[in-house]
Structures are given as structure tokens and as C-alpha cells.
Amino acid sequence: MPELPEVETVRRGLDKALAGATINKVELRRENLRTPFPKDFAKSLTGQKIKSVTRRAKYLLFHLDSDIIMVAHLGMTGRFTVAAPQGKGKKMEFLAHDHVVLTLDDGRLIIYNDARRFGLMEICKRKEVENHKLFRHLAPEPLESEFTPEYLEKALSKRKTPIKPTIMDQEIVVGVGNIYANEALFLTGISPLKPANEIGKKIPPLIKEIHNVLNAAIEAGGSTLKDFAHVSGESGYFQHKFHVYGRGGKPCSKCKTPIETIRQAGRATFYCPKCQK
DNA sequence: CAAAGCTCCTGACCGC
DNA sequence: TGCGGTCAGGAGCTTT
Numbered sequence: 001m002p003e004l005p006e007v008e009t010v011r012r013g014l015d016k017a018l019a020g021a022t023i024n025k026v027e028l029r030r031e032n033l034r035t036p037f038p039k040d041f042a043k044s045l046t047g048q049k050i051k052s053v054t055r056r057a058k059y060l061l062f063h064l065d066s067d068i069i070m071v072a073h074l075g076m077t078g079r080f081t082v083a084a085p086q087g088k089g090k091k092m093e094f095l096a097h098d099h100v101v102l103t104l105d106d107g108r109l110i111i112y113n114d115a116r117r118f119g120l121m122e123i124c125k126r127k128e129v130e131n132h133k134l135f136r137h138l139a140p141e142p143l144e145s146e147f148t149p150e151y152l153e154k155a156l157s158k159r160k161t162p163i164k165p166t167i168m169d170q171e172i173v174v175g176v177g178n179i180y181a182n183e184a185l186f187l188t189g190i191s192p193l194k195p196a197n198e199i200g201k202k203i204p205p206l207i208k209e210i211h212n213v214l215n216a217a218i219e220a221g222g223s224t225l226k227d228f229a230h231v232s233g234e235s236g237y238f239q240h241k242f243h244v245y246g247r248g249g250k251p252c253s254k255c256k257t258p259i260e261t262i263r264q265a266g267r268a269t270f271y272c273p274k275c276q277k
Numbered sequence: 278c279a280a281a282g283c284t285c286c287t288g289a290c291c292g293c
Numbered sequence: 294t295g296c297g298g299t300c301a302g303g304a305g306c307t308t309t
């Protein structure tokens with residue numbers, strides 16, 4: 001559920017809250033999320049100082065002292081919260097699905113909660129990031145300069161699948177999930193059913209609208225980021241006014257035609273049959 | 278290669 | 294009120 005803007009907002013909050021802090025203790029409250037925790041997970045993190053938190057696609061990268069990176073993906077329902085130090089003798093009361101607890105040297109707790117456990121955490125050496133199996137096949141970042149019309153045209157040239165699931169493919173462009181894929185296609189006037197290799201002249205405007213929807217959501221997220229404790233992955237959709245997403249049967253914001261709902265690749269697709277060709 | 282299907286998981290929601 | 298069924302979805306993995 002969290003897409004690039006939500007993950008970026010969480011990243012900013014975490015970086016601000018955690019940079020410079022040291023991890024004193026690591027508690028795993030179960031053995032796995034979507035994948036098992038690495039065997040040396042707790043040991044690798046204990047005693048490490050957090051230098052910064054960055055992002056690649058929808059992954060968060062916690063850069064630690066000794067050239068080690070803790071990688072986290074929020075999946076659908078993953079969220080980090082930072083809790084104030086517990087008073088002496090007071091025991092923290094954890095919620096259902098609090099799976100990972102990092103205690104910092106100043107007593108604060110970083111808590112990772114993930115009801116559906118579609119998230120994951122890994123440990124990786126800094127030099128191995130680029131070739132790590134999670135990162136090796138990732139496409140360009142949509143908001144970086146390498147996401148050009150030339151790049152996208154080539155990437156789509158052999159894809160006959162419908163454009164909508166194609167722009168959600170992390171090997172084509174990263175960070176665009178179901179909501180922003182629906183929105184960007186509406187704003188560009190492209191039918192989600194159009195074969196990816198046939199969108200032709202609409203490639204530059206599609207790039208522009210992907211920029212627009214992602215940047216608007218990041219901006220909206222940033223404006224709400226006053227207190228990190230209230231930022232999460234799931235409730236992180238700051239931009240609640242969607243043109244098509246979740247609006248099946250309701251009138252199109254441009255032409256009043258009812259928004260259609262279909263399924264593509266197992267995902268809900270919403271579009272205006274009149275505005276999107 | 279591309280493409281499609283399967284799978285993980287829990288909570289919300291709906292109809293009865 | 295409780296209960297079964299359905300849906301939501303990121304992305305790695307397997308199969309075609």
C-alpha cells in the first residue's frame with residue numbers, strides 16, 4: 001500500500017529522528033515477516049550507530065556505522081513508530097503485530113508493526129547493495145534524471161501487456177503502485193488496457209504526470225510530518241482526493257461518465273472509459 | 278526473454 | 294451477535 005511518496009515521507013521522518021542514535025538492543029518478537037529475519041540480524045545491528053536513512057524504490061535503507069545496511073520494506077501494512085523512553089521499572093506494552101523493537105542509547109524505542117507481514121527486513125553490506133538480489137533488477141527512480149522518455153520508450157518497446165500493470169512493474173519504473181498508476185493514467189488520458197508498447201506520443205506526458213502525482217503526494221506528506229510518532233506506512237495516504245482510485249461507479253471528475261472498475265493482474269483498476277483511450 | 282498465475286497474511290466489510 | 298465469504302495488495306517465485 002505505501003508507494004514511493006509514503007515511503008519517502010517515512011524515510012524523512014526516520015532520518016530526522018534517528019540519525020546519530022546508536023542501537024543498544026534488538027528484540028525480534030517473531031521469527032519472520034514475509035521472509036525470515038537473517039540469522040545474525042540482532043547481532044549485526046546491536047551497538048551500531050545509525051548514520052542516515054535513505055530510500056531505493058520502496059525500500060528503506062538504514063546506513064549503519066560499520067558499512068552495514070539494514071534494509072526494510074513496509075509491504076502493505078508495515079509501520080515504524082518511535083516511542084519515548086520508558087520510565088524506570090515501567091514495562092512497555094506492545095500491541096498486536098509489534099514484531100521488531102530496537103532500543104536506542106537514549107532510551108527511545110523504534111517499533112516495527114506489520115499486521116499482514118508483507119514487509120521484510122534484511123542485512124546487507126554497503127558494497128553489496130547494488131548487486132543484492134532485492135536491488136539488482138530494480139528500474140530507475142521515477143523522480144531521478146535517468147527516467148527519460150528515451151529510457152521508457154525502450155523499456156516498453158517489447159511489452160505487449162496493458163500499460164497499467166506494466167508501470168507497476170518494478171523492472172520498468174520503481175515506486176509506482178496501484179493508486180498512483182491509476183491516477184497517472186487518468187491524468188494522461190491513457191486507457192489502462194492500452195498495450196504498453198503502443199502508447200507512443202503519450203510517453204512524455206505520462207512521465208510528467210507520474211512526476212506530478214508523486215511530487216504532490218510527497219509534498220502533502222511532508223506537510224503533515226511534524227511529529228514522527230504519527231507517521232506510518234498504511235495511514236500515510238495524505239492525498240485523499242483521488243480522481244479515479246476507489247471511485248468505481250462515481251462520475252468522472254472531467255466528463256461525469258461513471259468510472260469503470262476492472263481487474264488487471266489481480267489488482268483493481270479504475271478508469272474513465274471516455275477520457276482514457 | 279515476456280507473461281501470467283500463485284502465494285504470503287490479517288482486518289474490514291457484507292449479507293444472512 | 295456471530296459467521297463464512299470476499300476483497301485489499303507488493304513483489305518474489307514458479308510455470309508456461
